[in-house]
Structure formats: C-alpha cells, structure tokens
Amino acid sequence: MPFFSIIIPTYNRARLLERTLASVFTQECTDYEVLVVDDGSTDDTEDVLARHSGRVRVLRQRNQGQGVARNLAIQHAxxxxxxxxxxxxxxxxxxxxxxxxxxxxYGSPSVVMxxxxxxxxxxxxxPVGREPFRAWAFTDYLASAPEPFIRTACVIAVRLEALRRVGGFTARRIASEDHDLLFRLGTEPGFVWIQAPLVVGYRQHDHSSSRSLEQSHQGLRFQLEQEQAGHYPGxxxxxxxxxxxxxxxxxxxxRWLTxxxxxxxxxxxxxRSLGAHLEVPRWxxxxxxxxxxxxxxLRHLRR
Known part of the structure; x- marks a missing residue:
C-alpha cells in the first residue's frame, strides 16, 4: 500500500500534463501511486498517458468537472x-x-497545506530553492482562520479516511470547490501549514479555472448558502x-469581479454577505x- 495517492484531474492539457507528470517522477520520496483522471479530454491526453502506462493509473469519465474527477480518484485511491x-x-x-x-x-494531522x-x-x-522547513500547527483547519495565507487544494495532503468521511468535493462546477472541502474538513483533528520550503509551482495563465468570473461568483455564493444552511461542522x-x-x-x-x-x-x-459582515463585523x-x-x-467603462 503506497503512503501517498497523487490525484491529478485533467482536461485537454496534454502538453502541460506531460510536464506535470515529469515533476512527479523526480520526487525524492517514491512511496506513492499516481492516479490521473481524464475528464473527457479530446486532445492528445490519451497518447500522453499511454506513454506512462506503467507508472500511472488512468481513470476516465465524460467531462463533469474537476470536483467529480477528483472524487473518482478518491474512490480508487x-x-x-x-x-x-x-x-x-x-x-x-x-x-x-x-x-x-x-x-x-506533527503526529499525522488530517490536513497538511x-x-x-x-x-x-x-x-x-x-530561483526557487529548498529553504529550511518551517510550519505552523493548529488543532484543526478552522483554528487557522486568523492567518491570511493562501488556501487551495493544489497544495494539500489529506488523510484519505477523512476525505471519504466528509464526502470529497462538491460535484458543482464552481470555483473555490477546494475551499468548500476545507470547510467540511474544518474540525478534523490536526492541520499544518507549511510556510517553507515552497512545494508547488502554480501556473498562471488565461485558461486557469480560478479566472472564471461566473464560477468564482457561484463558488462564494455556494459557501454562503452552505454556511447559512448549517452544513459546515463546528x-x-x-x-x-x-x-x-x-x-x-x-x-x-x-473586488476582483468589479x-x-x-x-x-x-x-x-x-x-448576500451583508448580514454576516455585520455579525463579524467588518465596517x-x-x-x-x-x-x-x-x-x-467608472474607470473600467472609460477604458
């Protein structure tokens, strides 16, 4: 049984996927399996994965979004x-x-970011080098709320049993589905944020899913609705x-939408957030x- 299950959802990113896999195969730690979920790609993704057939487990589905793709891999991990x-x-x-x-x-925390x-x-x-290890430990994810560091699923390791217990990712095609997952993992025991060394090169480009205006709006609206309905723990x-x-x-x-x-x-x-902002408050x-x-x-209209 491998210690790490590396889960990579992909859709029409054959060239970039090749580079991503190459970075996995150079890991110092080799106690892992790689699960790539092809989310209905129509480019050369199948050919890329065929070249790594002995090192990668490939799962396929019709295009349903990265949340559903990740959940499929969680089932098989x-x-x-x-x-x-x-x-x-x-x-x-x-x-x-x-x-x-x-x-x-830190004694096998539920979530490491x-x-x-x-x-x-x-x-x-x-220029990115291997800096000395620095990390902050918290009783759980929610306890880290006062700290303003960036939070995203592309830099987390989660105990598989905890992932399955909370049901994995939402199936909705929204941005911030990773934040929704972190809220549902919010009271699972043990959360560690690694400040250094840096662990992921995060590629910024025009096709990044985080740049969709409508999906970003829907993602935050979904979180507000989930909180209002009492679906998050604690x-x-x-x-x-x-x-x-x-x-x-x-x-x-x-601000970004504006x-x-x-x-x-x-x-x-x-x-939609007015009442919550009054409760905190954030005047x-x-x-x-x-x-x-x-x-x-007005500035945007004048451009």
Whole structure:
C-alpha cells in the first residue's frame, strides 16, 4: 500500500500534463501511486498517458468537472494520504518529502497545506530553492482562520479516511470547490501549514479555472448558502472562524469581479454577505466597498 495517492484531474492539457507528470517522477520520496483522471479530454491526453502506462493509473469519465474527477480518484485511491496536483502545475523534487516531514513531525494531522510559487513561464521557477522547513500547527483547519495565507487544494495532503468521511468535493462546477472541502474538513483533528520550503509551482495563465468570473461568483455564493444552511461542522462555537474564512474570500472576489467588469456579480455577493459582515463585523468593507465599486466601475467603462 503506497503512503501517498497523487490525484491529478485533467482536461485537454496534454502538453502541460506531460510536464506535470515529469515533476512527479523526480520526487525524492517514491512511496506513492499516481492516479490521473481524464475528464473527457479530446486532445492528445490519451497518447500522453499511454506513454506512462506503467507508472500511472488512468481513470476516465465524460467531462463533469474537476470536483467529480477528483472524487473518482478518491474512490480508487489506496494510500494513507491523498495529495492533489493540478495538471498544469509543477512539483519540486522535495515536495512529497516536505509533506512527509510535516506528517511525521506533527503526529499525522488530517490536513497538511503547503505554499505555492506562482509562475507564468517555467524558467521563473529557477530561483526557487529548498529553504529550511518551517510550519505552523493548529488543532484543526478552522483554528487557522486568523492567518491570511493562501488556501487551495493544489497544495494539500489529506488523510484519505477523512476525505471519504466528509464526502470529497462538491460535484458543482464552481470555483473555490477546494475551499468548500476545507470547510467540511474544518474540525478534523490536526492541520499544518507549511510556510517553507515552497512545494508547488502554480501556473498562471488565461485558461486557469480560478479566472472564471461566473464560477468564482457561484463558488462564494455556494459557501454562503452552505454556511447559512448549517452544513459546515463546528456549530455555533466555530461560526466566527468559518465566517472569517468565507468573508475573506467574499471581499477578495467582489473586488476582483468589479475590476473585471462584473459589478453586478460583486453587488450580489455584497448583498448576500451583508448580514454576516455585520455579525463579524467588518465596517471598513461594509462602508467602503460601495463607493470604491462605483469608482472602479467608472474607470473600467472609460477604458
């Protein structure tokens, strides 16, 4: 039984997938299996995977989105921990070793999260070195709410039993489905954030799913609805932790939507989060966002 199950969903990224797999195969830690889920690709993905048939387990489905693709791999995974890697991102040789160090040092936490190095061209990753290990440990994920580091599924290792217990990813085609998963894992015992070394090269390009305006709006709307319906763990005692995390995302996304010409979606999120922002409260955002949005919208129209 492998210790790590590396889960890579992919859709029409044959060229980038080849580079992603190459970064996996250079890992210092070799106690892993690789599961690639082809989410209905129509390019040369099948040929790329055929070249690695002895090193990769391939699962296929009709195109249903990366959440459903990841869930299919979770069903078939055999490792103790699942590690997620997007098919356009890259690992450093020390990535799995770093996760393993955190797991051993902090008593097998439910969730370990690393830190990314963003890049547009691969040569931009050349200066990234293996810094000394630094990490923060928390009783659970929700306890990390006051810390403003970037959170995403492309840099997490999760105990497979915990993933299955909370039901994996939502099947909805939304952005921030990884944040929804983290909220549902919120009270699972043990969360570690690895500050250094950096463990993932996060590729930024125009086709990144995180750049979809409508899906980003839907993702934050979904989180607000889930919180309102009481679907996230921790009850009233942990509500402030959950709201701190959700509303941080709302504030980021409303500004981003406005700057990219969708103030209508930003207003919808502002309205839906109004009560929660009053509860926390966040007066600077509540009073400052409307005039900022109007000014930003005018600037966008004048371009």
């Amino acid at each position: 055999a490792g103790t921990y699942a590690v997620f890697l997007d098919s356009d991102d890259l690992w450093f040789p020390w990535t799995l070793t770093t996760y393993l160090q955190a797991i051993d040092m 690393g830190t990314v190095a963003s890049f547009g061209r691969e040569e931009e990753l050349a 009850g009233a005692a942990r509500r402030r932790d959950r709201l701190t995390l959700i509303l941080r995302g709302v504030r980021h996304v409303t 700057e990219h010409g969708r103030p209508d979606l930003a207003v919808d999120l502002y309205r 600077r955002y509540l009073l400052g966002f409307p005039p900022w949005m109007m000014a930003a919208s």
